[in-house]
Amino acid sequence: MENTVIDAHNISKTYHAEHIPVHAISNVHLHFARGEFAALVGPSGSGKTTLLNIIGGLDKPDEGSIIINGTETTALTSRQLVDFRLRNIGFVFQSFNLIPVLTAKENAEFILLLQKIPKNQREERIRNLFREVGLEGKENARPAELSGGQQQRVAVIRALASKPQFVLADEPTANLDSVAAFNLLDMMYKLNQDENMTFLFSSHDQRVIDRAKRIIKLVDGKIADDTSNLTLPS
Amino acid sequence: MVFKLAWRNIWRNRTRSLVIMLSVSVGLFSGIAVNALYKGMMDSRVRTVIQTETGHLQIHDPEFTEEKDPSAFILGKASLFEELNTMPAVAAFAERTVSAGMLTTATGSAGVIITGIMPGKEAAVSGLDKKIIAGVMSWPENKKGVLIGKKLAQKLKLKKGSKIVLTTVDTASSLIAGAFSIMGIFQSANAPLDEVTVYTNINDLRAMLGLSEEIHEVAILLKSDSALETTQNILASSNQHLAVEPWQSLSPETDLMAGTINTYSSIILVIIMIALSFGIMNTMMMSILERKHETGMMMALGMSKNILLQLILLETCLLALGGIPVAITVAWLAIAYYGKNGMDFSGMGQEMMQSFGFETAIYPSFPAAAIPGILLIVMATALVSSLLPIWKSLQMNPIDALQN
Numbered sequence: 001m002e003n004t005v006i007d008a009h010n011i012s013k014t015y016h017a018e019h020i021p022v023h024a025i026s027n028v029h030l031h032f033a034r035g036e037f038a039a040l041v042g043p044s045g046s047g048k049t050t051l052l053n054i055i056g057g058l059d060k061p062d063e064g065s066i067i068i069n070g071t072e073t074t075a076l077t078s079r080q081l082v083d084f085r086l087r088n089i090g091f092v093f094q095s096f097n098l099i100p101v102l103t104a105k106e107n108a109e110f111i112l113l114l115q116k117i118p119k120n121q122r123e124e125r126i127r128n129l130f131r132e133v134g135l136e137g138k139e140n141a142r143p144a145e146l147s148g149g150q151q152q153r154v155a156v157i158r159a160l161a162s163k164p165q166f167v168l169a170d171e172p173t174a175n176l177d178s179v180a181a182f183n184l185l186d187m188m189y190k191l192n193q194d195e196n197m198t199f200l201f202s203s204h205d206q207r208v209i210d211r212a213k214r215i216i217k218l219v220d221g222k223i224a225d226d227t228s229n230l231t232l233p234s
Numbered sequence: 235m236v237f238k239l240a241w242r243n244i245w246r247n248r249t250r251s252l253v254i255m256l257s258v259s260v261g262l263f264s265g266i267a268v269n270a271l272y273k274g275m276m277d278s279r280v281r282t283v284i285q286t287e288t289g290h291l292q293i294h295d296p297e298f299t300e301e302k303d304p305s306a307f308i309l310g311k312a313s314l315f316e317e318l319n320t321m322p323a324v325a326a327f328a329e330r331t332v333s334a335g336m337l338t339t340a341t342g343s344a345g346v347i348i349t350g351i352m353p354g355k356e357a358a359v360s361g362l363d364k365k366i367i368a369g370v371m372s373w374p375e376n377k378k379g380v381l382i383g384k385k386l387a388q389k390l391k392l393k394k395g396s397k398i399v400l401t402t403v404d405t406a407s408s409l410i411a412g413a414f415s416i417m418g419i420f421q422s423a424n425a426p427l428d429e430v431t432v433y434t435n436i437n438d439l440r441a442m443l444g445l446s447e448e449i450h451e452v453a454i455l456l457k458s459d460s461a462l463e464t465t466q467n468i469l470a471s472s473n474q475h476l477a478v479e480p481w482q483s484l485s486p487e488t489d490l491m492a493g494t495i496n497t498y499s500s501i502i503l504v505i506i507m508i509a510l511s512f513g514i515m516n517t518m519m520m521s522i523l524e525r526k527h528e529t530g531m532m533m534a535l536g537m538s539k540n541i542l543l544q545l546i547l548l549e550t551c552l553l554a555l556g557g558i559p560v561a562i563t564v565a566w567l568a569i570a571y572y573g574k575n576g577m578d579f580s581g582m583g584q585e586m587m588q589s590f591g592f593e594t595a596i597y598p599s600f601p602a603a604a605i606p607g608i609l610l611i612v613m614a615t616a617l618v619s620s621l622l623p624i625w626k627s628l629q630m631n632p633i634d635a636l637q638n
Contacts, residue, residue, distance in 0.1 A: 058534055058632050087536070099532070101243060113235045114541070
């Protein structure tokens with residue numbers, strides 16, 4: 001498909017826990033088009049995070065291939081993968097994962113610094129994103145001085161600042177209260193609508209499931225269901 | 235960014251980092267202090283050698299230098315003295331007649347070097363007058379007297395006024411002897427030298443050896459150490475028939491000691507730094523394990539192993555280098571104080587110190603020339619200390635680290 005951002009073909013991954021094989025992912029085929037707002041759902045141990053890690057190039061499948069915007073990431077070396085992740089994928093992790101010794105702004109521009117983006121461009125992008133997510137005035141705060149919701153917003157800014165092909169968010173609302181989770185999802189949904197940014201979540205949080213446009217249900221490492229969310233509010 | 239991150243990382247655990255920096259400071263201070271003490275001792279020893287033993291330069295007939303041949307006199311001494319008198323770099327010079335011999339008493343004997351001196355000139359070159367602890371340095375011409383060292387006096391149970399016999403060989407290799415009275419006892423900072431040196435009036439020794447105006451040796455004291463090489467070259471060039479030797483050739487053991495003392499200091503500093511490197515390594519390992527999750531996250535975001543390596547190396551260097559300013563400042567202040575007031579080592583035993591040729595008061599000297607080497611050793615320590623943490627970090631898998 002011309003509009004395909006992620007093409008996961010026949011992905012399998014088996015872990016060995018004390019010599020007992022555990023099939024985390026079995027023969028998964030998935031395609032994601034630009035602008036999708038999709039959620040991988042399922043109970044704990046269903047393989048959501050493993051699949052997300054494989055798509056994000058943090059882990060390698062035992063079988064199958066991942067093609068992102070025409071590049072087969074499963075064929076890249078470790079070094080090439082690091083660079084590919086840096087330039088193409090935005091990550092939002094479960095427990096905020098900000099660097100505590102850097103300010104909110106410094107955390108947000110971390111990837112831009114790794115990409116060696118000139119200072120004036122960095123400043124402009126970060127300033128705009130802070131304004132968009134309602135964090136103006138918090139640029140110089142350290143993570144410890146921000147609430148959980150604010151920290152997760154900074155993490156989203158960090159993921160988006162480099163204008164990646166798509167954003168992978170692993171349980172992004174797991175540590176947030178209802179209001180913070182709602183605001184965060186609202187913000188990401190708005191970015192998805194306005195910027196046509198592709199989001200792929202892994203979550204078993206009903207609040208995420210309710211906002212996803214596409215819901216992929218994983219059970220024991222296999223796709224049990226892949227449907228559009230017909231209950232999505234306008 | 236790497237520097238900012240490294241700098242802030244080391245202050246995450248302020249106490250731990252300060253303890254490590256303080257350890258580096260103490261270790262480095264100890265290394266510099268030992269170096270300064272050794273340098274002070276060696277400077278003192280070299281000063282003693284120059285000002286009381288050899289002078290800056292000595293001139294002999296080459297045969298005398300090689301074989302101690304009593305008939306190898308300095309030829310052309312008049313023109314030599316004239317030249318020395320006109321050289322602005324020369325502070326003083328003294329001519330000597332030297333002969334190896336035996337000092338005998340009623341109860342014992344000892345091998346000695348009999349040195350015939352002119353008391354006034356000798357005092358100006360070797361400061362012998364300041365070393366007299368009993369008796370006098372000069373005496374009427376009708377008396378045949380000698381000065382002996384305290385160590386020799388103790389060994390042969392001699393005192394001022396004791397009678398001794400000096401036996402030596404003349405230029406015809408005939409055995410000759412003469413009776414002398416001990417007119418004075420001297421004590422220098424070099425006990426072994428005191429044990430074998432006997433001074434007498436140059437005319438008395440000449441008379442004994444059957445000489446008239448001949449001399450074997452001219453000792454020269456310069457106004458400045460820096461003029462040594464130039465003066466030596468000038469004298470060697472204008473007196474090609476003579477051997478012009480600097481103090482380093484006349485007292486090679488002192489020169490060797492001065493040369494090896496820096497090596498000893500460096501070895502001590504390296505040992506201190508090796509011990510410290512384990513502390514630095516431990517701190518870095520703790521720091522890295524504490525940040526394992528965060529490091530995994532940064533790697534997941536796209537931070538290369540090259541940047542991770544730079545980050546850890548920089549953190550280790552900052553920890554190691556952080557202690558340098560304090561160490562150098564405290565060392566400089568302490569050395570400046572003791573360099574002025576001296577450190578009294580008489581408690582360790584004056585005789586023991588003098589048996590090695592050292593004064594009991596040591597004036598440490600700040601080893602400015604050694605500082606670049608010391609900094610290199612600290613940098614090497616930081617580098618070595620960072621190897622294991624770097625290796626551990628590079629082995630890290632982002633997923634495992636994120637699950638930590």
